[in-house]
Amino acid sequence: MGFISETDRVRTLLAREGSGVTGPDVFYREAMAFLGSKKRRDMLTGERYYRGQHDILKRVRTAIGPEGELEEIQNLPNNRIVDNQYARVVDQKVNYLLGRPVTFETDDPRFRGELARVFGPEFRRVLRAVGEDALNCGIGWIHPCYGRGETLTFRRIAPYEVLSFWADEGHTVLECALRIYEQERLGEGPGARSLRAELYTAEGLYRFRVDGGLIPDGGFAPYYTCVCDDESRYTGGWPALPLVPFRASGREIPLIQRVKPLQDGINLILSEYENRMQEDSHNTVLVIKNYDGENLGEFRRNLAAFGAVKVRTADGADGGVETLSVSVDGENFMSLVSLLKRSLVENAKGFDLRDLTLGGSPNQMAIQTMYADIDLDAAAMELEFAAGFRKLMTFVAVHLENAGMPGLRPEKVEVIFNRDVLINETESIENCVRSQGILSEETILYQHPWTSDVDKELRRLKLVRECSL
16 A cells, blocks of 8 residues: 555545535644544643753652552652753753854855844854754654734744644645644633644644634734835735744654663662662661550551650560661662663663763774764764755745845855864874875864964964064
């Protein structure tokens, strides 16, 4: 059986239901299915774990009750420790690939400055957030649009709000997308929210209110409106759907799926270790001999209040209190935590800088070995992000044409991701010095660790040479 695109499936549902069913009815059913789907739950889990809201925070201490069922115990230590190694690895990956500004190479130098301005500091913030989305949810979304002052801006849209309809199996052609999100209702007090939806199509945006169906609310709107020199206005259309995907990998699998059991194990071991350390004579197992009291509750109260209990002698047997203590071997706990942390880093394809501190000053080969896993993973992410940038370039080309600078060819623009790699500066500088006379000055400056802007350094060198003449 051949591949059936998601848009073809929706059309089939419309035809099967008959003329009495409208497009919004089918989209509403798809939206409700998406809101309760495992795919969306995995996205929310990745986002939740990145923010530190782990499952350990809901843990309760239990024991088997009189009826053989598990019951919650309130009088035992119940620590809920979160050691967020998952967020640490996500930040590593995002900073490694996107920590430095992305640069662009183009045959036409006119557009180099314009591209640097369009993809400026504000875009870098959006790109970093989308990088986090791509890892936490498997995919991130950028919506190019016009903001105030008719400037091209880029909005991040949360992945767990977007139901996408792809025309192909490889998810390269997006025909339409439905965004489902909550909106605060003003004037109705805190917490009053309503569910809304936006349908992104090739011709424009359709807005709905979600209340037992998709109810039109706001109608149709074009993506942007241009003002001509004579103050007249016309609506403009983008060359493609203005919703661009950025993936961590082609399979769109959230990173949390690979490491969640390991992260939960780290939290559980640390929490249990803290519980064991807090268990003392007031809350450990006690053996009571000939206790002169009414019940164990009274015994516990006396022990907690006075730190002492009264025992008696009966039938020639001495009374007394003994404890059954279990020794806590901290080394066993810490060894298991270290093993789980290393496994998490390896499965997430991150790196551990502590490996470099064991051998003194590391050489460049040792640094490259440490970066091997994250470098391979970053290469796949870079490939997907480069594809996202190529799609964004089509919208930038339209924007520059509207601004009076036509001629930008997106296929001629090369996107360069400057990875934030730890290096041995001494070795790198020595290699640059040895390369003089073999490589061009521009290439050497590009590889020098102290160079932030190659063109600026070339101008400075030229000025120094002219002044020395």
